[in-house]
Amino acid sequence: MTIDPTGATPPVGIASPASLAVSTVIFALRPDPVTSIMTLWLPLVRRIRQPHLGLWALPGGWLPEDEELGAAAGRTLRETTGLSPKYLEQLYTFGGIGRSPGTRVVSVVYWAMVESEEAARTAVGENVRWFPADHLPELAFDHNTIVEYAQWRLRTKVEYSRIAHAFLGETFTLAQLREVHEAVLRKPLDPANFRRMIEASKVVVATEERLAGAPHRPPRLYRYDSSIDLADQGPLGPAIIGSAL
Amino acid sequence: MTIDPTGATPPVGIASPASLAVSTVIFALRPDPVTSIMTLWLPLVRRIRQPHLGLWALPGGWLPEDEELGAAAGRTLRETTGLSPKYLEQLYTFGGIGRSPGTRVVSVVYWAMVESEEAARTAVGENVRWFPADHLPELAFDHNTIVEYAQWRLRTKVEYSRIAHAFLGETFTLAQLREVHEAVLRKPLDPANFRRMIEASKVVVATEERLAGAPHRPPRLYRYDSSIDLADQGPLGPAIIGSAL
DNA sequence: GCAAAAGTGTTAGCCGTACACCCATGC
DNA sequence: GCATGGGTGTACGGCTAACACTTTTGC
Numbered sequence: 001m002t003i004d005p006t007g008a009t010p011p012v013g014i015a016s017p018a019s020l021a022v023s024t025v026i027f028a029l030r031p032d033p034v035t036s037i038m039t040l041w042l043p044l045v046r047r048i049r050q051p052h053l054g055l056w057a058l059p060g061g062w063l064p065e066d067e068e069l070g071a072a073a074g075r076t077l078r079e080t081t082g083l084s085p086k087y088l089e090q091l092y093t094f095g096g097i098g099r100s101p102g103t104r105v106v107s108v109v110y111w112a113m114v115e116s117e118e119a120a121r122t123a124v125g126e127n128v129r130w131f132p133a134d135h136l137p138e139l140a141f142d143h144n145t146i147v148e149y150a151q152w153r154l155r156t157k158v159e160y161s162r163i164a165h166a167f168l169g170e171t172f173t174l175a176q177l178r179e180v181h182e183a184v185l186r187k188p189l190d191p192a193n194f195r196r197m198i199e200a201s202k203v204v205v206a207t208e209e210r211l212a213g214a215p216h217r218p219p220r221l222y223r224y225d226s227s228i229d230l231a232d233q234g235p236l237g238p239a240i241i242g243s244a245l
Numbered sequence: 246m247t248i249d250p251t252g253a254t255p256p257v258g259i260a261s262p263a264s265l266a267v268s269t270v271i272f273a274l275r276p277d278p279v280t281s282i283m284t285l286w287l288p289l290v291r292r293i294r295q296p297h298l299g300l301w302a303l304p305g306g307w308l309p310e311d312e313e314l315g316a317a318a319g320r321t322l323r324e325t326t327g328l329s330p331k332y333l334e335q336l337y338t339f340g341g342i343g344r345s346p347g348t349r350v351v352s353v354v355y356w357a358m359v360e361s362e363e364a365a366r367t368a369v370g371e372n373v374r375w376f377p378a379d380h381l382p383e384l385a386f387d388h389n390t391i392v393e394y395a396q397w398r399l400r401t402k403v404e405y406s407r408i409a410h411a412f413l414g415e416t417f418t419l420a421q422l423r424e425v426h427e428a429v430l431r432k433p434l435d436p437a438n439f440r441r442m443i444e445a446s447k448v449v450v451a452t453e454e455r456l457a458g459a460p461h462r463p464p465r466l467y468r469y470d471s472s473i474d475l476a477d478q479g480p481l482g483p484a485i486i487g488s489a490l
Numbered sequence: 491g492c493a494a495a496a497g498t499g500t501t502a503g504c505c506g507t508a509c510a511c512c513c514a515t516g517c
Numbered sequence: 518g519c520a521t522g523g524g525t526g527t528a529c530g531g532c533t534a535a536c537a538c539t540t541t542t543g544c
Contacts (some may be wrong), residue, residue, distance in 0.1 A: 018310060020351060025365060054449050065349050069340040093338040093353050093480070095314040106353070108266060108338050148480040169380050175522080193507065195524070216522040217514040235393040236337070420495080438534065440497070445532095461495040462541035 018095070018104040023060030023071045025091065025111040025150035026083060028119035030096075030130065035160055038183045040133035040154075041119070042147065043081045045209045048127065052140035052191045053099050056131070058147070071108035081128055085112035087166035091150055099142045113166040158184045162203040165224045172200070173211055174198060181183070185216040258347035263340070263349040268305030270336065270356045271328060272363035274412045274428055275375065283428045285378035285399075286364070287392065288326045293372065296346050297385035301376070303392070305352070316360055318355035318361060322435045328364070332411035336395055343388045352437035356395045358411040391488075397411055401431045407448040410469045418464040 030041045044056040049154040051161035063069065074088055088110055124130065131137070133151055136144065158164055164180040165172070178194045198204060205225045210218040276457055289301040292440040306312065306321040331421045333355055340351035369375065376382070378396055381389060403409055410417070411423040423439045443449060450470045 018308060040371075063263060063351070066342060067336065068342060069351070090337065092335065093314065095308075097311060097313060102293050106308070106314070107352070108340065127522080131466065145480065152480055173523090190507070190509085190524090191522085192509085192524075195514040197506085202434060212515085215520080217524080219523055235390065235397055418496090435536085436495085437497075437499090437536085441531085457542085459495080460493080460543040462497080464496060467534070 002008050011221070020058055020062050020063040020109045021067060022076060022107055023107050023109045024073045024077045024085075024088070025056040025058060025147055026077060026081065026085065026114060027110065027112070027133070027150075027154060028130075029068050029116050029180060030119060033131070037219045038116075038179050040183055041130045042133055042141070042152070043083065043119075043122065043128060044064070044126040044136075046129075055140040056129070056137055057140035058109070058143050060109075063108070069108050073108075073112070082122055083114050085117075087113040087163060090152060091146075092093050094142060094146060096142065108151075109146055111153065113163070115169055116167060117169060121193060140144065155184055157215075162201060169222050171207060171209065171221040173203075173221060176203050177204070177222070219242065220237045250407070263351045265308040266305055266350055266352045267308050267314060267321060267439060268303040268321045268352050268354045268391070269318045269330075269333070270354065270392055271322060271330065271359060272378070272395075272399060272412075273359045273375075274361050274425060275364060277377070283361075285396070286323065286375045287378055288328065288364075288373060288375050289366065289371040289381075289384070291374075292323050301374070302385035302449060303354070303388050305354075308353070314353050316357065318353075319359070322357065325377055327367055328359050330359050331363075332358040332408060336391075336398060339387060339391060341387065350361050354391055354395075356398060358399075358408070360414055362414055366472050383421055402427055407446060410448070416452060416454065416466040416468050419449075419465060420464060422449070422467070441479040 006154065024043055029038045029045075032036065034182060038107055045059050045061070046169065047053050047055050047057050048165045059077045059080040061072070061079075063072050067075070070088055074085060077083055077085065087108045089112075090110045091109045093108045095104075097104060099105065099107075115171050119130070122130075124129070125223050133147070136147060136230070137227045138144065158181060164177055171206070174189070174195055177192060178189055181194070182189055203225055204222040207223055209221040211221055271287055273286050273288075274283045276282065277284050290304050291304050292298050292469075294302050304322045304325040306317070308317050314335070315333055319330060322328055322330065329454070334357075336354045336356045338351060338353045342349060343352065344352075364375070366417070367375075367415040378392070381392060384390065384392070399460075403426060409422055409429070412425045413421055419440055420436070422443065423434055423436060426439070427434055430480070448470055452466045452468055454466040456466055457463045
């Protein structure tokens, strides 16, 4: 009986049972090329090795011995896509035996959000490209499943926590914030009720500035109130917010 | 640039960056020895190796190359505690660099629930013991943090999903089901409103049997309706329910 | 009959939804 | 001034909390 739970000594007599990788599902809001409506997009990288050479996959890499899990997720996505996430949180660990041909690979997967402006700045090349989240090609490994799960998590979490501002810049209008919710939840929201819901949650504070230029009444700009977070994130805390990677 | 996200080939030139372990937080409901009120308990195993020799820890073990993550969690907890969980779900992956002296250990942690009767049958020995969840001793590694997080997950999940029946046997009274909710949420619930809430959710079906023996009106026995599960468990599905390990 | 828990009924308040309506700006 | 989105007011319906009340058993 080998009772050595989560212990420190490596498995005696067992040589490297599985390889440990870290991957990230990154979300950003970008306008649909034809309708201009904001929808969910995510960047993928083309595989330049076997297996699944040529297929699109989530950015990621192997876990170095001296790097924290979240830090490794942030680093690999910055190295491969050039993006700096505003929010990063562990999603799930995928370790199915058959998920990768050859050696067993266990992937600790994170999910992240980047601002729309940051996403627009990204270098898009032959091996990095943005895809609309609900029209993905066939991905490498089990990455289609992973993306599905990440989208589900994003949708549920937008409703009970207030993470939507991670898609936006420092200041934003309530219409922009509503646009985020609508894109994630894939349904229109009543502007009046949305305003009251956000005001009641107290997660935003009004600034004195207004956004001019449009042929309507100029909307007020708001700022996220970092001192308040109503969502009970649990004893682990809410992962990395801001560019504190 | 090593782009090989979640890939198949082991890290080239990097020898076994971290050891992979699997641990489980197991919950059961047992009566408080003095007040007889049902509260949350969990079984721990005493460490019989360094580091943290002698301290109590979560049951677990190393991940074999040919075993699924959930299966390994179920097997190790059965081997160390003799318990068969009725519900098992991945909790979180802990991989902090300093969490274990010596080699880097990444632990994929699961959480589980066992029936009260099953828990009562368990062999309790020198190296396996039940502890009340809110009066734990100092545990090995970061296991205190892990248990905290698991309790938080259990509390939140009891409210939006209907997993409380995993603590109970095949049939149960609504008072017993309410007792589960009260123990997990640590607050009393109105019997009348609880009844209506459960009936509205349609997760239980009434049987014709009643529980006699007490000096009151005998309560009706209910059964869990496996065909209905209102909680949106996401694309990954709800982990293992029943003894299908 | 009496105590105690099972089970039913009723009411008040809160909250999400729907929608009518006024406000302010560019053209 | 007119179209359009920003912003406010209000009323309805469903859900939950609180609690009175009836039912059914063992003693």
